Amino acid sequence: xxxxxxxxxxxxxxxxxxxxxxxxxxxxxxxxxxxxxxxxxxxxxxxxxxxxxxxxxxxxxxxxxxxxxxxxxxxxxxxxxxxxxxxxxxxxxxxxxxxxxxxxxxxxxxxxxxxxxxxxxxxxxxxxxxxxxxxxxxxxxxxxxxxxxxxxxxxxxxxxxxxxxxxxxxxxxxxxxxxxxxxxxxxx
Amino acid sequence: xxxxxxxxxxxxxxxxxxxxxxxxxxxxxxxxxxxxxxxxxxxxxxxxxxxxxxxxxxxxxxxxxxxxxxxxxxxxxxxxxxxxxxxxxxxxxxxxxxxxxxxxxxxxxxxxxxxxxxxxxxxxxxxxxxxxxxxxxxxxxxxxxxxxxxxxxxxxxxxxxxxxxxxxxxxxxxxxxxxxxxxxxxxxxxxxxxxxxxxxxxxxxxxxxxxxxxxxxxxxxxxxxxxxxxxxxxxxxxxxxxxxxxxxxxxxxxxxxxxxxxxxxxxxxxxxxxxxxxxxxxxxxxxxxxxxxxxxxxxxxxxxxxxxxxxxxxxxxxxxxxxxxxxxxxxxxxxxxxxxxxxxxxxxxxxxxxxxxxxxxxxxxxxxxxxxxxxxxxxxxxxxxxxxxxxxxxxxxxxxxxxxxxxxxxxxxxxxxxxxxxxxxxxxxxxxxxxxx
Ligand code: SF4
Numbered sequence: 001x002x003x004x005x006x007x008x009x010x011x012x013x014x015x016x017x018x019x020x021x022x023x024x025x026x027x028x029x030x031x032x033x034x035x036x037x038x039x040x041x042x043x044x045x046x047x048x049x050x051x052x053x054x055x056x057x058x059x060x061x062x063x064x065x066x067x068x069x070x071x072x073x074x075x076x077x078x079x080x081x082x083x084x085x086x087x088x089x090x091x092x093x094x095x096x097x098x099x100x101x102x103x104x105x106x107x108x109x110x111x112x113x114x115x116x117x118x119x120x121x122x123x124x125x126x127x128x129x130x131x132x133x134x135x136x137x138x139x140x141x142x143x144x145x146x147x148x149x150x151x152x153x154x155x156x157x158x159x160x161x162x163x164x165x166x167x168x169x170x171x172x173x174x175x176x177x178x179x180x181x182x183x184x185x186x187x188x
Numbered sequence: 189x190x191x192x193x194x195x196x197x198x199x200x201x202x203x204x205x206x207x208x209x210x211x212x213x214x215x216x217x218x219x220x221x222x223x224x225x226x227x228x229x230x231x232x233x234x235x236x237x238x239x240x241x242x243x244x245x246x247x248x249x250x251x252x253x254x255x256x257x258x259x260x261x262x263x264x265x266x267x268x269x270x271x272x273x274x275x276x277x278x279x280x281x282x283x284x285x286x287x288x289x290x291x292x293x294x295x296x297x298x299x300x301x302x303x304x305x306x307x308x309x310x311x312x313x314x315x316x317x318x319x320x321x322x323x324x325x326x327x328x329x330x331x332x333x334x335x336x337x338x339x340x341x342x343x344x345x346x347x348x349x350x351x352x353x354x355x356x357x358x359x360x361x362x363x364x365x366x367x368x369x370x371x372x373x374x375x376x377x378x379x380x381x382x383x384x385x386x387x388x389x390x391x392x393x394x395x396x397x398x399x400x401x402x403x404x405x406x407x408x409x410x411x412x413x414x415x416x417x418x419x420x421x422x423x424x425x426x427x428x429x430x431x432x433x434x435x436x437x438x439x440x441x442x443x444x445x446x447x448x449x450x451x452x453x454x455x456x457x458x459x460x461x462x463x464x465x466x467x468x469x470x471x472x473x474x475x476x477x478x479x480x481x482x483x484x485x486x487x488x489x490x491x492x493x494x495x496x497x498x499x500x501x502x503x504x505x506x507x508x509x510x511x512x513x514x515x516x517x518x519x520x521x522x523x524x525x526x527x528x529x530x531x532x533x534x535x536x537x538x539x540x541x542x543x544x545x546x547x548x549x550x551x552x553x554x555x556x557x558x559x560x561x562x563x564x565x566x567x568x569x570x571x572x573x574x575x576x577x578x579x580x581x582x583x584x585x586x587x588x589x590x591x592x593x594x595x596x597x598x599x600x601x602x603x604x605x606x607x608x609x610x611x612x613x614x615x616x617x618x619x620x621x622x623x624x625x
Contacts, residue, residue: 016382016383016471016585018583018585020561020562020583020585020586020587020588021585021586021587024562024587025561025562025563025588026562026563026564026565028225029225029257029262029264029265029267029268029564030264031228031229031232031264032229032232032334033229033232033236048586048587048592049586050586050592080383081382081383081386081416084382084383084416085317085583085585086316086317086331086561087226087314087315087316087317087319087331087332087333088225088226088333089226089229089315089333089334089335090229092333107383107386108386109383109386109416110386110387110416110418111317111331111332111333111413114332114333114336115332115333115334115335115336118333118335118336118339119333119334119335120335166212166349175335176335176336176339176347177237177335177339180339180343185343185345186237186238186339186342186343
């Protein structure tokens with residue numbers, strides 16, 4: 001069981017953030033297995049989000065600063081239907097490469113959700129309510145995965161998260177391969 | 189309680205008598221499809237997890253169709269095709285449609301049916317969200333990521349959560365002469381929203397659907413994902429059988445939804461009441477009628493992709509374009525090489541489609557995804573600046589066809605063609621009535 005809490009700064013986005021905004025198609029050509037080249041995914045993560053909607057409420061905040069490949073933010077807080085659009089696994093992968101540990105959104109597009117879990121990239125938590133208007137980019141957050149709950153240290157607020165449900169075993173194993181090995185479906 | 193078509197396919201493939209929405213089941217996979225964007229990372233995960241010498245579970249069930257970034261000088265994009273080529277050789281794969289050979293096909297979701305890989309009752313996964321297109325054949329088909337694809341390559345299995353089914357029933361005989369399947373699906377997406385079917389099946393049924401050709405049914409199921417759907421499906425019938433039988437002798441089993449199957453919801457439409465639809469920037473559910481947008485100025489028109497670049501789409505466009513000089517740059521991109529050949533052999537009042545398009549001033553590209561998803565900067569038809577485009581493709585999120593500053597309106601090939609003739613968004617009924625007279 002992963003019990004260590006996830007902590008870090010919030011990066012806030014609106015609704016229907018699709019995979020072309022998460023990683024524009026022109027960047028899908030880089031290798032994900034080459035240790036140097038894959039860093040480019042961190043550099044371009046969320047680069048397709050219109051500037052005024054990037055890092056709400058103020059906007060005009062890039063996830064990753066110019067000339068860097070890792071972000072100072074760790075937890076994405078978004079409104080509905082995060083990750084809609086294409087099936088590209090480069091989407092959760094680029095966020096992980098940028099240093100994102102978890103996402104909190106009231107709802108996800110299913111392929112993005114599944115890719116995040118099966119690939120073991122990051123944990124997609126469902127919030128009971130839309131938190132994108134309550135949390136501001138830069139707020140210090142902590143996810144307690146036991147409850148589960150999201151604590152906003154900057155504002156002194158706590159919000160409910162939904163239990164992971166049927167994917168919990170795969171999340172805790174660290175992805176579909178680890179899960180299948182634990183259950184004897186794939187040789188160790 | 190009965191089961192839906194989708195539930196029956198998932199039950200059979202997981203070795204159960206019945207399944208119900210919410211069940212997590214491991215299914216046996218009949219076909220896995222991948223392409224040049226997601227194939228290389230899937231292959232690298234496959235080798236990482238199963239070893240350098242690992243062999244795929246069943247080479248007859250793996251289909252590799254490069255189609256996304258084909259006619260580009262981008263070195264990374266070309267390297268991806270090299271990775272596929274090396275893997276096909278290493279694994280001795282019979283179903284690899286290599287670029288630069290006469291096997292090259294073009295857009296995977298149209299190539300799969302053309303080559304006989306979409307068979308009723310089967311389970312097909314593909315590393316592309318529009319894999320749901322194949323549901324038009326009464327198949328369970330959905331998009332997955334690279335890790336899941338690598339898992340299937342090694343095991344032939346994948347877990348699936350059984351989806352609830354939303355049923356869309358179409359009354360009214362055949363499609364009115366000015367409507368296309370694209371209008372139907374844009375109307376539905378506009379009504380339920382881009383997350384209106386999240387994690388659910390969209391089943392299209394009723395006499396209005398049975399009257400559609402296979403190509404039209406594919407346009408519907410293709411865009412199930414634009415409403416967040418897990419899959420889109422149409423019950424197989426004589427039309428399906430005829431199409432599939434002409435392309436493969438593999439046996440298949442047809443499934444139908446039981447009369448007492450349980451649905452999440454049922455939605456009723458009458459084809460005769462629908463009108464030409466448009467999705468405004470920047471979301472497929474931002475609906476308007478073509479009539480409401482009459483006069484919106486355009487810079488470009490684009491007809492292509494898995495949803496709007498089939499032969500019947502070009503026949504429709506040619507009906508309107510014939511005899512006109514177009515007011516704006518218009519790009520024609522056949523989805524596959526078979527369709528590209530069709531542009532030369534198919535005629536309208538004695539003139540091949542390709543000549544109709546050339547005489548009108550269209551630019552004609554090679555079979556591939558081309559500008560449907562932007563791609564490298566030298567991609568044919570890509571929107572590189574603040575342009576306004578009307579397109580027969582399926583997505584218009586910011587930056588989808590290239591520049592974030594561009595605006596994309598989605599519409600049927602009829603509406604795109606009518607707008608190309610006038611240079612502003614135009615309801616195609618004006619032209620269609622002309623043709624009838
Ligand atoms: S034509 Fe467009 S939507 Fe279809 S597979 Fe290619 S990029 Fe995707």
